[in-house]
Amino acid sequence: MKVDASNPLWRFRGITSTAMFFFAYLYLPIVVLIALSFNENRLATIWTGFTMDWYVTALSNDDMLRAAQNSIVVAISATVLATIAATLAAMGMSRGRFKGEAGVSAMLVLPLLVPEIVTAIATLLFFVALGIKLGLLTVILAHTVFCIPFAYLPIRARLEGMDPALVEAANDLYANDWKAFRRVTLPLLWPGILSGAMLSFIISLDDFVISYFVGGAGSTTLPIYIFGMIRIGITPEVNAVSAMMLIVSIVFVSISFMIDRIRY
Amino acid sequence: MGNILRSKRFWLVAPAVVYIGFFMAVPLFQMAYVSILERGDYGGVNWGAFSMDAYISFIFERDLMDNLVVNTDYLQIFARSFGLSAMTTVFALLLGFPTAFYISTQPQSRRNFLIFLVTIPFWTNILVRNYAWMLLLRNGGLIDGVLNWMGLETGGLDILYTPYAVSIGLTYTYLPFMVLPIYASLEKLDHRLVEAAFDLGADKRRAMSRVILPLAAPGIAAGSILVFIPCLGAYVTPELLGGGKFMMIANLIGSQFGAARNWPLGAGLGFVLLALVLISMMIYSFKFKSLPEESR
Amino acid sequence: MSEVVISARSVSKIFGSGGDKVTALDSVSVDIFQNEFFTMLGPSGCGKTTLLRLIGGFEQASSGQILLEGKELNDLPPFKRPINTVFQSYALFPHLTVKQNITFGLEMQGTSRKQADGRAEEMLELVRLAEYGDRLPSQLSGGQQQRIALARALAPAPKVLLLDEPLSALDLKLRKEMQVELKRLQTETGITFVFVTHDQEEALAMSDRIAVMKSGEILQIGAPREIYEAPTHRFVADFIGDSNFLVGDLVDAGAGKRAVKLAGGQVIALTQDVSDQRSGEVTVSVRPERLGLIADSEAGADQLAGTVSTVIYFGTDTTYQIDLGNDARLTVRMQNGVGANADFAEGDRVAITMSPDAIRVLAD
Ligand SMILES: Nc1ncnc2c1ncn2[C@@H]1O[C@H](COP(=O)(O)OP(=O)(O)OP(=O)(O)O)[C@@H](O)[C@H]1O
Ligand SMILES: [Mg+2]
Numbered sequence: 001m002k003v004d005a006s007n008p009l010w011r012f013r014g015i016t017s018t019a020m021f022f023f024a025y026l027y028l029p030i031v032v033l034i035a036l037s038f039n040e041n042r043l044a045t046i047w048t049g050f051t052m053d054w055y056v057t058a059l060s061n062d063d064m065l066r067a068a069q070n071s072i073v074v075a076i077s078a079t080v081l082a083t084i085a086a087t088l089a090a091m092g093m094s095r096g097r098f099k100g101e102a103g104v105s106a107m108l109v110l111p112l113l114v115p116e117i118v119t120a121i122a123t124l125l126f127f128v129a130l131g132i133k134l135g136l137l138t139v140i141l142a143h144t145v146f147c148i149p150f151a152y153l154p155i156r157a158r159l160e161g162m163d164p165a166l167v168e169a170a171n172d173l174y175a176n177d178w179k180a181f182r183r184v185t186l187p188l189l190w191p192g193i194l195s196g197a198m199l200s201f202i203i204s205l206d207d208f209v210i211s212y213f214v215g216g217a218g219s220t221t222l223p224i225y226i227f228g229m230i231r232i233g234i235t236p237e238v239n240a241v242s243a244m245m246l247i248v249s250i251v252f253v254s255i256s257f258m259i260d261r262i263r264y
Numbered sequence: 265m266g267n268i269l270r271s272k273r274f275w276l277v278a279p280a281v282v283y284i285g286f287f288m289a290v291p292l293f294q295m296a297y298v299s300i301l302e303r304g305d306y307g308g309v310n311w312g313a314f315s316m317d318a319y320i321s322f323i324f325e326r327d328l329m330d331n332l333v334v335n336t337d338y339l340q341i342f343a344r345s346f347g348l349s350a351m352t353t354v355f356a357l358l359l360g361f362p363t364a365f366y367i368s369t370q371p372q373s374r375r376n377f378l379i380f381l382v383t384i385p386f387w388t389n390i391l392v393r394n395y396a397w398m399l400l401l402r403n404g405g406l407i408d409g410v411l412n413w414m415g416l417e418t419g420g421l422d423i424l425y426t427p428y429a430v431s432i433g434l435t436y437t438y439l440p441f442m443v444l445p446i447y448a449s450l451e452k453l454d455h456r457l458v459e460a461a462f463d464l465g466a467d468k469r470r471a472m473s474r475v476i477l478p479l480a481a482p483g484i485a486a487g488s489i490l491v492f493i494p495c496l497g498a499y500v501t502p503e504l505l506g507g508g509k510f511m512m513i514a515n516l517i518g519s520q521f522g523a524a525r526n527w528p529l530g531a532g533l534g535f536v537l538l539a540l541v542l543i544s545m546m547i548y549s550f551k552f553k554s555l556p557e558e559s560r
Numbered sequence: 561m562s563e564v565v566i567s568a569r570s571v572s573k574i575f576g577s578g579g580d581k582v583t584a585l586d587s588v589s590v591d592i593f594q595n596e597f598f599t600m601l602g603p604s605g606c607g608k609t610t611l612l613r614l615i616g617g618f619e620q621a622s623s624g625q626i627l628l629e630g631k632e633l634n635d636l637p638p639f640k641r642p643i644n645t646v647f648q649s650y651a652l653f654p655h656l657t658v659k660q661n662i663t664f665g666l667e668m669q670g671t672s673r674k675q676a677d678g679r680a681e682e683m684l685e686l687v688r689l690a691e692y693g694d695r696l697p698s699q700l701s702g703g704q705q706q707r708i709a710l711a712r713a714l715a716p717a718p719k720v721l722l723l724d725e726p727l728s729a730l731d732l733k734l735r736k737e738m739q740v741e742l743k744r745l746q747t748e749t750g751i752t753f754v755f756v757t758h759d760q761e762e763a764l765a766m767s768d769r770i771a772v773m774k775s776g777e778i779l780q781i782g783a784p785r786e787i788y789e790a791p792t793h794r795f796v797a798d799f800i801g802d803s804n805f806l807v808g809d810l811v812d813a814g815a816g817k818r819a820v821k822l823a824g825g826q827v828i829a830l831t832q833d834v835s836d837q838r839s840g841e842v843t844v845s846v847r848p849e850r851l852g853l854i855a856d857s858e859a860g861a862d863q864l865a866g867t868v869s870t871v872i873y874f875g876t877d878t879t880y881q882i883d884l885g886n887d888a889r890l891t892v893r894m895q896n897g898v899g900a901n902a903d904f905a906e907g908d909r910v911a912i913t914m915s916p917d918a919i920r921v922l923a924d
Contacts, residue, residue, distance in 0.1 A: 012365070012468055019366035022359050022443075025436065026385055029396035032406055036399060046409075085280040092276030107281050111288055115497025115541055117514035118295070118534045119288065121521055125298050125531060126291035128308075145287045148280050165651035168618055171638040172645045173665030174716065180639075183664070187655045199387070206389040209499050209514075213521065223391050230395055230504065234402070242392040253387040257380060264654035264698060 030246060037243035042236060054240035064241060067225035070136060074211070074221060075204040077140045082147030083197040089148075090155040090192075091185070094162075111146040119146065120213035127214060134216030142214045143204045150203050151196035154260055158192030191262040198256035202249050292538065299532035307525035318532035338516065338533075345512040348427065349495035352434040353442075356491045357484065359435070360442030364483070365476070367443070368450040379447065382440045390437060394504045397433050398424060401505070425507035433501040441490035449483030450476075489548045493541050513537050563629070565752050566592040566615060566720055571624035573610050584610040586776040587624065592720075592754060593769075597746050599755045601763040602773030603799070608756040611773075612722050615754065617641050628719065639668070644713035645722040648729070650705045652697035658684075658708050659693035665716040683711035686745065703734045710745065720752045727762065739766055760800045764788065772796045789847070790832075794922050797845040804846050804890045810839050810921070820844055820919065823886055826864050831917040843922045848893040850918035853880060853904055859911030866890070868908045880904060882912065 040049035058064055089108060093101070111119065123142045124134075132138055166188070170180035186193075208223040215224065222245065229238045302313040325335040367378045385393060400406045401424040423429050453476070461471045477484075499514035508515070513533065520530025573585040584607045592598045600608045613619045614626055617638035626633045633641060644665065653661050659680050666676040684690045687707035697705055706726060713721055723742075727735045743766050746753045757763055763770050764784045771781045772795075779793045791797035794805065806822060813819035819829045820842065828844075859865055866884040873896075880892045890912065904910055 012362075012472065015362045015366050018359060018362035022363040022439070023381065025359070026382070026439065029393060029400055029436070030385065030388070032399060033392070033396040081283075085283055088276045089280035092273040092278075098271070098273065104277055104281055107284055107289070110284055113541065113545065114288070114292070115494070115514065115537055117497055117499050117517050118292070118538045121517060121530055121534050122291035122295040123287065124521065125527065126287070126294055129294060129311075141287055145284055148284060152280070163649055163651055165647045165649050166653060168638070169645070169647055169651035169653070170664070171618075172616060172643075173712070174639045174668035175664075176637070176639050179668060184653055202387055206387070208389070208391050213518070223389055226389075226391055226395070230391070230398070234395075234398060238395065239399075242389075242395055245389045245392050249388040250384055253384055254380075264696065 034243045037239040054236040058237045058240040067220045067222045071222040074139050075201050078143035078147045078204045079197050079200040081144040082200045083151045086148050086151035094159040109149050112149050116209040120210045124213045136219045138214045139211050139219050142210050147200035150199045154196040155192040191259045195256045195260040198252050202252045295531045296535050299535050301528050303528050309527050318528040341516050349492050352495050353488050353492045355435040356439050356442040364443045364446035382443050386440050390500050429505040430502050433505040438491040442487040445486035446483035449480050453479045562594045564591045565594050567627045569625045572622050574622045597753045597768045599763045599767035599770045601770050606773040607776045616645050642718050643720045644718040646709050646713045646726045648724045650709040658695050662712045662715050683715045687711045723755045806844050829916050834921050845920050846918050848891040851892040852913040853910045856909035864912040868904050
């Protein structure tokens with residue numbers, strides 16, 4: 001399908017301008033936030049000069065650093081757990097059909113369907129009923145749940161695009177199942193696995209609602225910390241921390257998407 | 265079941281399924297169970313003591329004489345949530361459809377890039393995105409500042425902490441979910457079909473209404489559901505841009521685990537929200553997914 | 561004949577269960593000999609791939625046995641069978657270089673690096689791609705990928721090489737080249753090739769023996785000439801080359817010989833041994849090029865005769881459609897430039913000559 005965009009037939013009135021408005025709307029807040037984080041003026045909106053001070057202040061704030069550390073611990077743990085489970089699941093789901101397949105598929109994407117707030121309170125009630133103390137552990141356990149589908153989908157997509165004869169060829173050439181996995185499946189799958197892992201990582205890093213409800217005293221993550229700061233008031237430090245979070249996410253997704261495009 | 269247990273793939277799928285089952289499916293059932301328990305005297309619940317109070321208090325409250333009188337507070341919050349979600353869906357469609365169409369007429373490499381641009385905000389922190397809107401919308405914020413600078417004395421825009429702000433924020437948050445499925449259906453559209461429609465003498469409006477819109481319909485349906493459903497459960501946007509004054513369902517649920525300390529009510533509301541979402545999904549998949557299969 | 565390498569004993573394979581059961585193989589038995597180019601030929605869906613995958617170990621037989629040099633293979637996984645496969649999609653490992661692809665099997669068998677590399681060089685020579693060792697598969701043409709797939713499968717010197725329609729993705733010219741190439745490789749390496757195709761010309765050109773399959777069964781096994789000249793089933797006669805079919809009655813011709821009496825009353829003596837048990841109506845087949853035409857006037861009393869209905873000139877030969885009456889028709893193909901009298905026009909009355917050994921009585 002080739003479209004000649006210069007063909008006047010394709011110029012419906014207002015299409016281009018709406019699209020331009022759309023992208024402006026989408027990126028204006030992000031750009032403004034990042035710009036303001038470098039604004040010297042404490043009263044945010046009036047631009048009086050460039051400064052990195054707010055980043056320095058934010059990065060020397062012990063509470064903030066502790067929250068960031070919690071976030072990273074949670075994100076790494078949840079990502080590792082979720083990626084392993086998702087990789088195995090994708091391999092199990094990849095070949096042919098089986099009884100109960102639809103049910104298993106539904107289960108794997110269930111965390112994407114349930115509203116976050118519902119997941120949050122249901123998990124909270126569950127931990128309370130089990131008598132598990134709320135803290136980093138409960139946050140990690142809860143994050144792993146919603147990270148699984150984010151890791152699963154890109155890995156699954158990779159496997160779908162892989163010729164099943166490749167594994168058979170490895171078996172045929174005297175590689176047992178484990179060696180075939182290590183020497184053929186894994187090297188071909190790693191872009192999908194890495195891409196899935198990076199998506200889980202940012203999804204976990206960015207999560208607010210679930211951490212907010214299933215976390216305890218010592219498990220303040222960065223988004224929860226930012227939420228607390230916003231409640232107190234709009235300050236340049238919040239701008240700086242927020243801008244850093246934005247940039248980390250954007251860099252991670254971009255890398256993840258680039259990895260996912262690797263083809264042999 | 266017997267031969268599934270013996271097969272290798274069962275063991276591959278098992279960890280993920282068991283994990284989600286244990287930490288998500290079981291808690292959801294337990295939540296439904298908690299919703300029919302008695303509220304504890306000092307918060308929490310009395311395990312084993314059943315009560316329909318949660319569902320009754322959804323519509324009624326007890327006055328001083330312990331009589332049930334109708335209280336529409338919660339219903340209003342539900343109505344507001346539906347209203348805001350519907351409005352958001354319409355806004356998202358008005359902006360999203362032209363954008364998806366625009367992207368689909370671009371050359372391939374550019375298309376991929378634009379789609380990537382559409383998805384990026386989704387992966388960034390929702391708090392931060394909404395916070396950015398606070399910077400834009402507040403009195404003395406960027407938009408207010410620009411308007412004043414242009415000579416329009418606003419005397420303070422007074423838009424932050426209103427339903428308008430919530431609506432702008434919701435549209436912003438869920439817009440990408442509208443563009444992606446519409447783009448996916450338009451991408452499959454054979455543009456020669458449209459050119460053929462022109463050749464047959466259709467004017468632009470007819471080409472749009474007879475060819476493009478029908479083909480994009482499944483994408484529009486999917487997009488609408490993908491915007492409407494998460495909107496219904498939005499928590500962060502009303503919290504920040506509504507300033508806690510314009511609660512939606514999720515905030516109401518959340519507050520039962522905070523200050524209000526009414527877990528059965530929170531669980532009940534959560535269960536109702538979940539049911540609404542699942543029912544919408546079922547209606548959607550019944551209307552749009554099963555039809556092509558039946559006609560095959 | 562030499563030793564049996566692979567044998568299948570009443571092998572059946574049923575896919576699925578309950579309502580949608582598919583019998584892909586129905587009690588198939590076959591012996592494949594050492595050093596042989598053995599081809600399984602049949603239409604799509606007849607079970608060729610299934611039989612090959614059972615030999616390779618990628619599927620489990622529902623019943624029956626597969627033996628390698630007399631030892632049962634059934635429970636051995638593919639990586640324990642000294643059998644290698646050339647896959648239809650080639651299945652070259654896209655992340656490994658050509659050389660790494662070729663040494664893969666050797667490494668898995670524990671061959672030393674150095675030996676494996678030496679062997680890879682040898683294999684690359686053998687398939688005439690010595691210069692290509694460091695490329696990735698995606699940097700090769702289809703034909704080159706094909707050769708690398710062959711080199712990779714041959715490198716561990718398997719007892720048997722399985723090839724599932726390896727040429728089907730190539731264009732016609734490359735295909736002809738690869739047919740010659742494959743045959744050469746088989747002769748040079750002395751490895752048993754089990755080759756699957758649905759292309760009868762390919763099968764005839766390359767094989768030592770052919771098994772013709774139809775809906776999960778092997779109908780006939782034999783050398784190409786045997787299959788072509790002495791088909792046992794109507795399906796075989798029809799699937800391989802062109803055939804005429806005539807219906808007649810089996811009769812005794814004295815001296816232990818038998819004959820077929822055609823509907824028109826002509827009696828054709830048979831050279832073929834037909835069991836005494838058979839009698840009554842039978843179908844016989846005869847190849848168009850085994851028939852000849854003479855002018856009706858020269859015909860003997862009980863010779864088959866008819867009218868020429870179409871003449872098609874093909875350059876090297878000419879095809880005549882002869883109407884025998886009673887709705888019976890024959891196609892006769894005569895080589896041009898052999899004998900001057902082979903020149904008939906539409907509407908001519910002609911008689912048909914045939915040698916008795918061209919007539920084959922088919923199984924029902
Ligand atoms: N995994 C499977 N599950 C179910 N049925 C199968 C499976 N594999 C093969 N079959 C069926 O078994 C029969 C034989 O298939 P097979 O692949 O052996 O045919 P083939 O002779 O190789 O055909 P082709 O020339 O098309 O490759 C077919 O009817 C096919 O549909
Ligand atoms: Mg096949």
